[in-house]
Each structure stands twice: as C-alpha cells, then as structure tokens.
Amino acid sequence: xxxxxxxxxxxxxxxxxxxxxNNHMHYCPGCSHGVVHKLVAEVIKELGLQEKTIGIAPVGCxxxxxxxxxxxxxxxxxxxxxxxATAVKRLLPDKMVFTYQGDGDxxxxxxxxxxxxxxxxxxxxxxxINNGIYGMTGGxxxxxxxxxxxxxxxxxxxxxxxxxxxLKILDLLALLDGVCxxxxxxxxxxxxxxxxxxxxxxxxxxxxxxxxTSIVEVVSTCNAGWxxxxxxxxxxxxxxxxxxxxxxxxxxx
Amino acid sequence: xxEEIVLMKGNEAIAHAAIRYGVDGYFGYPITPQSExxxxxxxxxxxxxxxxxxLQAESEVAAINMVYGGAACGKYAMTSSSSPGISLKQEGISxxxxxxxxxxxxxxxxxxxxxxxxxxxxxxxxxxxxxGGHGDYKLITLAPNSVQEMADFVGLAFxxxxxxxxxxxxxxxxxxxxxxxxVKLPAWQQRxxxxxxxxxxxxxxxGKTADRKPNIITSLELDSAAMEKNNERFQAKYRVVxxxxxxxxxxxxxxxxxxxVAFGSAARICQKTIDLARKEGIKVGLVRPITLWPFPTExxxxxxxxxxxxxxxxxxxxxxxxxxxxxxxGQIPVAHxxxxxxxxxxxxxxxxxxxxxxxx
Numbered sequence: 001x002x003x004x005x006x007x008x009x010x011x012x013x014x015x016x017x018x019x020x021x022n023n024h025m026h027y028c029p030g031c032s033h034g035v036v037h038k039l040v041a042e043v044i045k046e047l048g049l050q051e052k053t054i055g056i057a058p059v060g061c062x063x064x065x066x067x068x069x070x071x072x073x074x075x076x077x078x079x080x081x082x083x084x085a086t087a088v089k090r091l092l093p094d095k096m097v098f099t100y101q102g103d104g105d106x107x108x109x110x111x112x113x114x115x116x117x118x119x120x121x122x123x124x125x126x127x128x129i130n131n132g133i134y135g136m137t138g139g140x141x142x143x144x145x146x147x148x149x150x151x152x153x154x155x156x157x158x159x160x161x162x163x164x165x166x167l168k169i170l171d172l173l174a175l176l177d178g179v180c181x182x183x184x185x186x187x188x189x190x191x192x193x194x195x196x197x198x199x200x201x202x203x204x205x206x207x208x209x210x211x212x213t214s215i216v217e218v219v220s221t222c223n224a225g226w227x228x229x230x231x232x233x234x235x236x237x238x239x240x241x242x243x244x245x246x247x248x249x250x251x252x253x
Numbered sequence: 254x255x256e257e258i259v260l261m262k263g264n265e266a267i268a269h270a271a272i273r274y275g276v277d278g279y280f281g282y283p284i285t286p287q288s289e290x291x292x293x294x295x296x297x298x299x300x301x302x303x304x305x306x307x308l309q310a311e312s313e314v315a316a317i318n319m320v321y322g323g324a325a326c327g328k329y330a331m332t333s334s335s336s337p338g339i340s341l342k343q344e345g346i347s348x349x350x351x352x353x354x355x356x357x358x359x360x361x362x363x364x365x366x367x368x369x370x371x372x373x374x375x376x377x378x379x380x381x382x383x384x385g386g387h388g389d390y391k392l393i394t395l396a397p398n399s400v401q402e403m404a405d406f407v408g409l410a411f412x413x414x415x416x417x418x419x420x421x422x423x424x425x426x427x428x429x430x431x432x433x434x435x436v437k438l439p440a441w442q443q444r445x446x447x448x449x450x451x452x453x454x455x456x457x458x459x460g461k462t463a464d465r466k467p468n469i470i471t472s473l474e475l476d477s478a479a480m481e482k483n484n485e486r487f488q489a490k491y492r493v494v495x496x497x498x499x500x501x502x503x504x505x506x507x508x509x510x511x512x513x514v515a516f517g518s519a520a521r522i523c524q525k526t527i528d529l530a531r532k533e534g535i536k537v538g539l540v541r542p543i544t545l546w547p548f549p550t551e552x553x554x555x556x557x558x559x560x561x562x563x564x565x566x567x568x569x570x571x572x573x574x575x576x577x578x579x580x581x582x583g584q585i586p587v588a589h590x591x592x593x594x595x596x597x598x599x600x601x602x603x604x605x606x607x608x609x610x611x612x613x
Binding site: 050051052053054056057063066070071072073074075076077080083084085086087088090091092095112113116 | 278471
C-alpha cells in the first residue's frame with residue numbers, strides 16, 4: 001500500500017476537529033487536556049453551536065484554552081470563571097456558556113464562585129479537570145491531591161492531619177438543587193473517551209435547554225507533574241485516583 | 254409636559270438612572286451605606302420592563318467578576334459597593350483595565366481602614382486614582398456632589414467607559430448616597446439589541462460569526478515584548494483621556510485671593526464656607542474637580558499663579574492634596590484640612606482652618 005492509498009478519505013479513522021486551529025499546543029505530551037479540548041471542539045461543531053458558544057478559560061494549565069478552539073472566549077481571573085459565566089448566560093440566555101477549569105481553580109480559590117453558581121442553578125456547563133496537582137505552576141499540592149501524594153509543596157506526601165483531605169467537590173455539588181448533572185469521567189481509554197464525549201454533549205445540551213448547572217469532572221493525568229510516563233500515569237490514576245474519585249454519575253436529571 | 258422632578262436619596266438615584274439609561278446588568282453584594290442601590294433595583298424589578306438583569310452575588314469578588322463577564326459581551330454592566338467591598342473588587346478592576354473592558358463601579362465610601370465605620374469618608378481617593386489593584390492602569394473617576402449628579406453620572410460613566418474601553422468609577426460617599434434631594438432623572442433609553450452591540454463593540458464575545466475571527470477577552474500576554482506594547486497602548490490611551498476628559502467646576506474664583514479645592518460632599522460644605530468667608534471680607538473661591546482622574550492639573554497650575562494660597566478640604570487625612578501640590582508645583586502654599594473616621598467637617602471648621610493654615 002503506497003501513501004496515496006493510505007490517505008484516501010475512506011481510510012480516515014481520525015481527524016483534527018474542524019474548530020481546532022493550528023496554534024502550537026503548550027500542553028505536555030500525554031496530558032489529558034489535549035483529549036478533552038478535542039472533545040469540546042467536536043461537540044460544539046456537532047451541535048452546530050460555534051456561533052452560539054462563549055467559553056470561559058481559567059487560570060492554570062488551561063489558561064490558553066482560548067488559543068486552540070475557534071469560538072469566542074473570555075479569560076477569567078483565577079477561580080472566577082463561574083461568576084463570569086453567570087453574567088454571560090444571564091445576559092445572553094440563548095447562548096451555550098461553559099467554563100473549563102482545573103482543580104485549583106474550581107476547588108480551591110474558586111470554591112465560593114463554583115458552589116454559588118451551581119446553587120443558583122446557572123444554566124452553564126462546567127468542564128472540570130481533576131488531576132490532583134497544580135501543573136502550570138510546577139507541581140504543587142491541589143485541593144484534590146491524594147493522601148500521602150508527593151508534590152513540591154507536600155514533598156513528604158500530603159499529610160491529611162495538617163494539609164487537609166482530598167476535596168470531593170463533585171459530591172458537594174451533586175447535593176445542590178441547582179445542579180442537573182454531576183458526573184465523573186476519564187479519558188484514559190477509547191471507551192472512556194467516548195463516554196466523556198457523551199457527557200460533555202449532555203452538559204452543553206443542558207446549558208442550551210436551561211436545565212441548570214452541569215458539571216463534568218474529568219479525572220485526569222498529569223504525567224509531567226506526577227513524574228511518570230503517560231502510560232504509567234494512566235495506570236496510577238486507575239489504581240489510586242479512581243478509588244477516591246469513583247467514575248460515574250452522581251446526579252443526572 | 255412638566256418636568257419630572259422627584260425627591261430621593263443619592264443611592265436610589267443611581268438605581269433609577271441605571272434602569273433608564275438601559276443598563277443590561279447590575280451585580281452587587283449588600284454593604285452599608287449603599288444597599289439602597291440593590292434594594293431599589295429589586296423593588297423596581299426592571300427585568301419585567303427593560304429586561305435588565307439584577308443579581309445579588311455571593312460576594313463582592315463574584316459581583317465584579319460578573320461585571321467582567323457582562324462587559325466582555327459588550328453589555329452595560331455595573332456594580333456598586335462601599336469601601337471594604339471595593340477593596341475586594343480591586344482584583345477584578347485590574348483585570349478589566351488589563352482586558353480593556355468598559356463598566357461602571359460605584360463606591361459609596363465609608364470610613365476605614367478595615368471594617369472602619371459606616372459613616373461617610375473620602376479616604377479611598379488614593380485607592381481609586383493611584384491604582385488600587387495591581388499593574389499600571391487608570392480608572393476614569395467621577396465625583397458627584399449632588400443627587401442630581403449621582404443620576405447624571407451613570408450615563409456619563411458608561412459613555413466614557415465605552416469611548417475608551419476602560420472601567421469607570423463613580424466615587425461618592427455616605428453623605429451623597431444617603432441624602433435626599435430633588436432630582437430630574439435622565440430620559441428613558443432603549444437597551445441596545447445584540448445586533449447594535451455587535452456593531453458598536455466588534456470586540457464583544459457574543460458568539461463567533463463566520464465573518465470574523467474568534468473574539469478573545471484576556472489580560473494575559475506572556476511575551477514580554479508584546480506585553481510592553483500592550484502597556485504602551487494603555488498609557489497612550491490614558492494620555493488621550495487626560496487631554497480630553499478633564500471636568501471641574503469653578504465657584505467664585507474670578508476675584509478670589511484664596512482657593513478651596515474639594516470634591517463631592519466636601520465641596521458642598523465648602524460652598525457655604527465661601528459665603529462665610531466673604532462676609533468677613535476674605536475673597537475665597539472653590540475649584541471642584543469632577544473628574545478625579547483625569548485630574549484638573551492645568552487649571553490648578555494656572556490658579557497657582559493668581560491666588561495667594563489653597564486649602565484642600567477632604568474627608569480624609571490628606572490625599573487629593575498631593576495631586577493639588579503636584580499641579581501647583583510650588584508656586585504657592587497648599588494646605589490640607591480634613592476630618593477622619595466618618596466625621597463630616599462643618600463650614601465654620603473649614604473657615605477656621607483656612608484662616609489658620611492659609612490666610613496670613
């Protein structure tokens with residue numbers, strides 16, 4: 001088989017999403033962000049929402065999310081994305097509004113904004129990347145860092161007596177009446193990626209339909225921050241993260 | 254039709270003016286002495302008439318970030334608070350200055366520092382005109398001295414904010430916010446349609462259409478060379494504002510030997526002092542800066558060559574006096590008189606200070 005046969009359209013098994021541009025990605029190879037970005041771009045395109053979507057980027061590894069997906073974006077201060085999204089959706093109720101946030105942004109500095117936006121039942125979708133570490137600043141402890149997990153600010157492992165416990169914020173959010181979808185997914189296998197795409201689609205549809213707040217927590221790897229190969233990071237996540245952050249729907253109404 | 258004149262508090266005038274101007278969204282958190290603004294909005298319920306969104310946020314931090322989100326959509330978005338709450342908003346104000354977002358912030362000042370007092374103060378002058386948040390930025394600052402100006406400056410603040418894509422503040426205090434006066438409310442104005450906003454604000458994030466690139470509202474630029482260029486662009490804009498938008502009022506300055514310089518509620522008190530002084534044969538005038546940034550530097554420099562001395566009167570320990578001294582540039586003595594912690598000076602107190610510190 002020569003090259004021209006290989007690149008025939010009918011042999012295409014994977015394509016770059018139409019809404020993703022050619023900007024050089026800053027994410028580390030093996031990081032979950034790239035996969036989730038691709039899913040977000042695919043779902044927006046498939047739902048025909050390019051002209052109706054406003055994305056809110058966080059502070060953290062995804063701070064440059066706006067560089068990769070060709071929709072309108074706002075870059076929020078650290079943790080404040082749900083407050084921005086609240087105003088955008090209230091002022092433009094026919095748009096699809098989503099935030100894309102990491103664990104430090106959503107579950108530490110932005111806890112108040114997250115919980116109160118969800119408690120008001122703002123019609124927004126929240127894509128929540130939980131990799132248990134601060135990647136952008138070089139591997140410090142996150143609110144979701146596991147017990148005994150080593151980071152640059154917990155070099156002997158997270159001591160839950162002095163540093164607090166892993167924060168299961170999705171469990172808190174699922175309790176709120178304003179939340180219509182609280183689900184935990186991952187992107188470490190083909191099946192998991194497909195499931196995650198379905199849940200992102202549902203969250204975006206919920207925003208459009210005005211059903212309330214949807215949170216899709218993607219339990220993710222940070223192989224660079226965890227100091228592992230991507231494959232080893234996936235295995236470590238399954239073995240150590242999933243018991244604390246079990247995959248599945250906490251709420252789906 | 255006869256003119257529609259009503260009696261109301263300054264805080265209430267802000268709320269009514271915002272609805273009439275066609276403001277799209279108000280986001281706030283209660284704090285004395287300005288809670289009448291959100292209370293009035295909730296009572297009038299403009300979402301039933303103009304479609305204006307009114308939302309009580311979980312904190313001042315959330316409220317200012319809601320304003321960021323609304324402003325980034327090209328909407329008329331505003332918040333209000335009082336000194337401790339305004340301190341919390343500084344992060345958001347800096348981000349809006351960095352992202353060049355137009356919005357209105359109202360500060361009905363109370364005495365500080367800390368939780369301080371709920372009584373009036375002008376001690377946030379430095380915070381407002383010298384920065385407040387981090388980075389090199391300027392906040393267009395309007396200082397009303399009456400309930401009428403509270404109403405009028407809502408529209409003026411939005412006009413200037415959108416003209417320069419910069420946040421604007423109405424810097425007032427508990428006196429002006431709480432006192433009742435006659436006011437002629439501004440004319441009703443239709444809220445702008447999404448299409449009108451798309452035309453007026455081509456930068457707004459209203460959803461990417463096929464005919465343009467994505468709109469991205471951000472204050473982030475990691476490339477230092479590009480970030481310096483951004484800063485130079487901001488500074489060039491600030492110089493235009495300084496050259497174009499200075500506003501001030503002169504009262505009985507023509508024959509004055511001495512000048513009082515005061516803004517907001519302090520300027521109202523000084524008007525009475527002028528009468529008291531002139532009865533005693535002391536020719537006193539008043540320059541009232543209406544824009545605190547841009548500051549009326551040139552006019553004060555010119556008076557520095559004409560009068561014998563100036564007294565700034567402020568509800569603080571001496572803040573605007575520094576800008577007056579910079580403007581006068583050593584030509585004549587410039588003294589300060591202020592009361593602190595929520596105490597309001599009396600006209601007699603100002604006259605006594607004038608005689609003691611300036612008139613020799």
